[in-house]
Amino acid sequence: MRTYGRSAAFVALSVTAVATVLTGAVTPQAHADAPTATVASATTTAPKLSWRPCAREGGPAAQECADLPVPLDYHDPDGPQLSLAVTRVRSDRPAARRGTLIVIPGGPGSSGVQRVTQKGERLQRETEGRYDIVSLDPRGVGGSTKAGCGLAPEDRELVHLRSWPGADGSITENVTRSRRVAEACARNGGAVLRSLTTANEVRDIDRLRQALGEEKLSAWGSSYGTYVGAVYAQKYPQHTDRWVLDSSGDPDPSRVAKGWLANMSAGAADRFPDFARWASDPARDAEGLRLAQRAEDVQPLVLDLAARLDREPQESTTPGVPLTGDGLRMALQMALYNDEAFARLAGLVRAARDTSSKPVLPDGLSGPVPDAEAAVTIAVVCNDVRWRGTVSSYARAVAADRVKHPLTAGMPVNITPCTFWKDAPGEQPTRITDQGPSNVLMIQGLRDPSTPYSGALKMRAAFGDRARLVAVDHGGHGMYLGNGNACGNRAVTTFLNTGTRPERDAYCAD
Known part of the structure; x- marks a missing residue:
């Protein structure tokens, strides 16, 4: 040191x-x-x-x-x-x-x-x-x-709890879902x-x-x-x-x-090259996990695959839950947390590139997350501070961030239930x-x-x-x-x- x-x-x-x-x-x-x-x-x-x-x-x-x-x-x-x-x-x-x-x-x-x-x-x-x-x-x-907020199972799926924009960058569905979640928390959450x-x-x-x-x-x-x-x-x-x-x-x-959420755009961009180097290393050949010959080719490959899955979700081994473009993007975010997850991500990418295969979804993407966990994560960040912004300002932020940070597709700066939270924070954040x-x-x-x-x-x-x-x-x-x-x-x-x-x-x- x-x-x-x-x-x-x-x-x-x-x-x-x-x-x-x-x-x-x-x-x-x-x-x-x-x-x-x-x-x-x-x-x-x-x-x-x-x-x-x-x-x-x-x-x-x-x-x-x-x-x-x-x-x-x-x-x-x-x-x-x-x-x-x-x-x-x-x-x-x-x-x-x-x-x-x-x-x-x-x-x-x-x-x-x-x-x-x-x-x-x-x-x-x-x-x-x-x-x-x-x-x-x-x-x-x-x-x-x-x-608890009493959320519907669909609203508790991880790819919906994270506000991934539409394939074209639209946030219309995110606005509707965020408003619905905030209203449910206000109605059911209590003291x-x-x-x-x-x-x-x-x-x-x-x-x-x-x-x-x-x-x-x-x-x-x-x-x-x-x-x-x-x-x-x-x-x-x-x-x-x-x-x-x-x-x-x-x-x-x-x-x-x-700000913590918004910073994840830069965080993913900082981290992805580690995965790209790993996934293009000749050592991956023996494991059947090499995605490209060169590190610089891994990101375009992943982005192209996500775009294809946006258009044509692929049947997975979990009945009724296909792998979507947002599912792949979410899997990528989770895998970047630890080098040990790189092999699972590469395996998912390899399986999804073969349109005749059924990919195995990673933990967290095969069904709704438990009800109580969603409530605490939503509530703490919404109760701590007032989230300011209009629908149009979020749409502009998403459009800009998608260009600057394509790996996260605008999700980190998108609208969330906090925008529609019913109760104003009772205390100012500590400096x-x-x-x-x-x-x-x-x-x-x-x-x-x-x-x-x-x-x-x-x-x-x-x-x-x-x-x-x-x-x-x-x-x-x-x-x-x-x-x-x-x-x-x-x-x-x-x-x-x-x-x-x-x-x-x-x-x-x-």
Whole structure:
């Protein structure tokens, strides 16, 4: 490592199911008019956690789970409560224990409990028992209280939840669908759906800190979790110890959520050449996965195939669900997250080019995504900030972006349900500043398809001297213990274990 100068799927669940998991005899609608301005953490006595074993296949044998009650509305901390699923893996070296490290999942809509199941053992080894490793399922996710919009199955298909324009660039169908989804969420979501915000997730994390009896937390936030972590560090700097942000987006309040999505156009363009080189490598011949003789020929091939599938969707192995052009584009976006997915994408392209074959659709494209997941992902980004724009302004943005970034076909700048959201955000997005302890380490891939490097530099600039950035010359989304390399992993592990960061921003060669 040498030094140098310088975020899903959408979904929803029925209101009846939500009401049954509220603590107390209150329906979600009963708190519909609760104020949502910025509030302090609840002042009531911190809840007690009753831990139980919950080891899962492939996860830490010592993983435990509990349920954390949190206020539906922090203005009324003793009022209706929601239940959040929380998990921990306790330090296996009590004499070496430093404190508690919270894993902040991405999304919005990812499960912290699942993240600890996947990464807990590795993280425990890396940190040599210095931390109890904890996480939670945010409101609306996994084992926590859920909300719902009551969306039709067609509106829960991933290629519709992402606003892919028509083959000719038209957004007429996107406008109709976005309006319909927003109206369903307003009609069916209730107070629980309206409580799904970054600000409340930050408050819930601090509630967990209090329940754990910790004065400070260390953290590893990934993707959208980096924004949650940044907001926590801004709101509760006195409660932060060693703070790791992995794969960050632009935190500018004017670009929160809408800007993250728009940045995916540049992210895909940054990342695709990695796939093109892989798919044109002669080593692919033996695997039957070589798509072209030259890397520069892979993108035209994929774009031509998507255009053909726009005109003539191809029957897949999933009855009633053909592979469409948007299906192929969506599969491409998902595959760019990790090198290990390249082979599946190349196989899909090869199968689709043979019009007599039936391609196997990747996970996530063979049917509607689960209802509750759509609701939380839609609600958080729509509740956090007002999405401004007119139908005509979105149409112009799509037309321009399709020319500049053909791989994403205008989807990242297209209209979404947030444009028609019924409830105005109750709080302004938090501005990240350089005021606070200098205890943040950022790690970022140079070719990230979801949170591109250019956006991460905005997070780095916002933190000023509070942060250091380790840039990893690799593609994919999520660097630490994921798509990165030994150099980047070592930088993060050293910081978590010793508190030592690079003196200046640093670079890790691939």
